[in-house]
Amino acid sequence: MKKSLLILLALLVYGLPSFAVITPEDATSEDYIKNHGHSDEMSRLIDLQNAQINGSETHYVKKEPAWYSNKSVSFIRKVFMQYDCGLDDEKFAEHNTNYTTKWTDY
Secondary structure, X not given: OHHHHHHXXXXXXXXXXXXXXXXXXXXXXXXXXXXXOXXXXXXXXXXXXXXXHHOXXXXXXXXXXXXXXXXXXXXXXXXXXXXXXXXXXXXXXOOOOOOOOOHHHO
């Protein structure tokens, strides 16, 4: 009896890690990332990377205000970005990075 209980206990302890499986879809889900202390931006970047790798669309909407589409505002922003490479265009990881500034980069 003791021997069979010991074998049963060993099988149960051996099988416990199999219930802790996390699939790749779970590990990259927005809820999982937020529950593990990461920011919304990290969640957006992981979703963007998955969308680029799989060739699908990301479910995040760009945060650009409506007045960014105005031609004069767009031109002024491009002029400022030409001279200040550190200006945040809120398109991080959404375009190819060139380390020399040109008008075609924007």
